Amino acid sequence: MVDPGPVRLQSTDLNRMCCWSHVIEASMPTYLNYGYTCDNHGNILCVNLNSMRPVWVYRLGDDIDGTPALAVEDGKPYIYVGCEVDKQGIGTANFAKIDGLTGRQVWINRIEAERVEEDGKHFDGGYYCSPLLGTGDCEGLVFANCVLNTSGRNGIFVAMDRATGRTVYTTDLKYYSWSSPVGLANADGTLFVFTGDCAGRAYIIRGATGEILLTKQIGYNFESSPVVIGNSLVIGSRGDKIFKLTIK
Numbered sequence: 001m002v003d004p005g006p007v008r009l010q011s012t013d014l015n016r017m018c019c020w021s022h023v024i025e026a027s028m029p030t031y032l033n034y035g036y037t038c039d040n041h042g043n044i045l046c047v048n049l050n051s052m053r054p055v056w057v058y059r060l061g062d063d064i065d066g067t068p069a070l071a072v073e074d075g076k077p078y079i080y081v082g083c084e085v086d087k088q089g090i091g092t093a094n095f096a097k098i099d100g101l102t103g104r105q106v107w108i109n110r111i112e113a114e115r116v117e118e119d120g121k122h123f124d125g126g127y128y129c130s131p132l133l134g135t136g137d138c139e140g141l142v143f144a145n146c147v148l149n150t151s152g153r154n155g156i157f158v159a160m161d162r163a164t165g166r167t168v169y170t171t172d173l174k175y176y177s178w179s180s181p182v183g184l185a186n187a188d189g190t191l192f193v194f195t196g197d198c199a200g201r202a203y204i205i206r207g208a209t210g211e212i213l214l215t216k217q218i219g220y221n222f223e224s225s226p227v228v229i230g231n232s233l234v235i236g237s238r239g240d241k242i243f244k245l246t247i248k
Helices: 014-020
Strands: 005-008 034-038 043-048 053-059 069-073 076-082 090-099 105-114 116-118 121-123 141-147 155-161 167-173 182-185 191-196 201-206 212-217 227-229 232-237 241-246
Touching: 034 076, 076 141, 090 141, 105 141, 105 155, 167 201, 182 227, 191 232
Parallel strands: none
Antiparallel strands: 005 053, 034 043, 043 053, 069 076, 076 090, 090 105, 116 121, 141 155, 155 167, 182 191, 191 201, 201 212, 227 232, 232 241
16 A cells, blocks of 8 residues: 655646546535545545646545545645545555645544455445534544444444544444434534434434434435534435434
């Protein structure tokens, strides 16, 4: 596995860049005239949207499907993003904080995970989701679901310190999750996290501690990201059902 790190681009134009990159499945967050996206080779690409020329590329080490989370901290943009364990077979799910202006790695967090083969199909480990930036009593945290595949189809919900990258806690899920976590805060700023797993379970987790307050089987495979509307959320499940859930 190639050690991740930033590469400054001088004269390569975007068309040439796309020839040697792979498929892009992530969406693009933006800051001013900068756009950020990722590909299946683990490249994180910053593009100047005025000139459509690349500014920098950072190599995280494996397939990236989740859309990066963008935060402006002390007047500067930072990118939070994780990769899968795909091409590695057995390796680490890397999650990094990157300076959005320079491509400099601020920190990287690594969790052991595996890609498994079963009945002619493969199931990648690592991060599929878009990360959730904490608010309120979780202002200094970033959250994500990580597929482990180390003991059956197991996965965890991870909270990391946004300043240092340290793992603050992990919460075991009953089944791994591809869906992105979303946050709901009450009037005093207490953050509650909703996430769904690939077996159709819904979880409500206290963001500050990782305590599971509720888990309930309500659908099939949750792959999509929920939409939050006030104290309700809407999420689609594999098959033909869309659920609206209200938290009281």
